[in-house]
Amino acid sequence: MHVPVLLDEWVDALVLDPAGCYVDATFGRGGHSRAILRRLSERGRLLALDRDPEACRVGLELAKQDARFQIRHAPFARLDAELDALGWREVSGVGFDLGVSSPQVDDAARGFSFRRPGPLDMRMDPGAGEPLTRRLRGVSERELTRIIRELGGERFAGRIARAILRAVREGRMESTADLEHVCFHAVPRAARHGAIHPATRTFQALRMWVNDELGQLRDGILAAQRRLRRPGGRLVVIAFHSGEDRLVRDLVDQAVSPCVCPPQLPMCVCGRKPSMRWVRKKPLRPSEAEVMRNPRSRSARMRVAEAVA
Numbered sequence: 624m625h626v627p628v629l630l631d632e633w634v635d636a637l638v639l640d641p642a643g644c645y646v647d648a649t650f651g652r653g654g655h656s657r658a659i660l661r662r663l664s665e666r667g668r669l670l671a672l673d674r675d676p677e678a679c680r681v682g683l684e685l686a687k688q689d690a691r692f693q694i695r696h697a698p699f700a701r702l703d704a705e706l707d708a709l710g711w712r713e714v715s716g717v718g719f720d721l722g723v724s725s726p727q728v729d730d731a732a733r734g735f736s737f738r739r740p741g742p743l744d745m746r747m748d749p750g751a752g753e754p755l756t757r758r759l760r761g762v763s764e765r766e767l768t769r770i771i772r773e774l775g776g777e778r779f780a781g782r783i784a785r786a787i788l789r790a791v792r793e794g795r796m797e798s799t800a801d802l803e804h805v806c807f808h809a810v811p812r813a814a815r816h817g818a819i820h821p822a823t824r825t826f827q828a829l830r831m832w833v834n835d836e837l838g839q840l841r842d843g844i845l846a847a848q849r850r851l852r853r854p855g856g857r858l859v860v861i862a863f864h865s866g867e868d869r870l871v872r873d874l875v876d877q878a879v880s881p882c883v884c885p886p887q888l889p890m891c892v893c894g895r896k897p898s899m900r901w902v903r904k905k906p907l908r909p910s911e912a913e914v915m916r917n918p919r920s921r922s923a924r925m926r927v928a929e930a931v932a
């Protein structure tokens with residue numbers, strides 16, 4: 624089961640017009656989508672996307688029960704194309720709830736978790752791209768170190784990358800258990816039994832790499848900004864990773880303050896006008912009560928912005 628995070632806060636920020644057209648860019652198991660549908664009138668419409676076919680199966684069942692709702696199996700970087708196909712020129716809001724869902728992590732066969740032995744895959748859409756095992760055969764040590772350091776914030780990135788590639792060469796890198804074992808033994812003894820498991824950051828980094836999560840996020844947020852109704856269309860994003868949260872903040876900042884004139888000029892001559900404004904620049908965090916109820920919500924940060932005329 625997937626427990627939705629910041630559910631009321633996300634829907635309150637997103638749905639201001641019960642008769643509007645909305646997008647849930649990350650359907651998952653539909654907790655946030657169902658909350659949107661409860662707010663919509665008969666005239667309101669909701670399009671959901673997910674790149675995971677299992678999530679879409681659940682969405683198709685919901686679509687049978689509620690004519691206001693439809694789902695597409697597509698990455699949110701394709702938002703423009705999906706809206707064009709429906710003939711929706713603009714929408715009242717686009718919401719994102721990033722990362723993986725609990726059913727994805729819990730299914731050992733998907734290869735997301737070092738706590739569940741399974742094939743080393745990690746693709747959110749098993750029908751697209753290459754599984755992690757194959758990606759690891761074509762990456763240099765330098766690049767892998769960068770990925771683990773930048774996406775995972777892992778301070779032993781160099782040692783871990785070297786150990787992973789040695790295991791790949793020796794044919795010992797086929798399962799999540801293999802990766803967990805290599806990470807554990809690559810870090811110094813003193814770092815093996817800390818607050819978080821030594822494989823945690825590497826698993827997160829490699830998942831983000833295999834799914835190009837930052838590239839997807841960039842394209843998805845830019846597309847959402849282009850398609851919001853002006854003025855008033857809402858963008859609401861929950862991120863669980865500081866790099867994702869930073870990217871959302873920077874992309875919205877660029878739309879809020881697009882002027883590129885040198886600061887010494889007395890007035891703007893570049894002519895670039897803001898297309899967004901912050902509704903909530905300081906990210907909202909879950910309450911202590913929510914974190915107690917759902918520890919997965921611990922690292923969530925929610926940002927809200929609005930299209931301007």
Ligand SMILES: C[S@@+](CC[C@H](N)C(=O)[O-])C[C@H]1O[C@@H](n2cnc3c(N)ncnc32)[C@H](O)[C@@H]1O
Pocket residue numbers: 625626627628648649650651652653654655656672673674675678697698699700720721722723724747839840
């Ligand atoms: C945290 S879950 C969403 C949970 C959902 N809000 C709920 O209440 O059940 C994130 C979902 O987004 C999907 N996802 C992640 N990146 C995506 C992308 N680039 N395009 C489409 N779906 C994506 C994942 O497959 C996953 O199902």
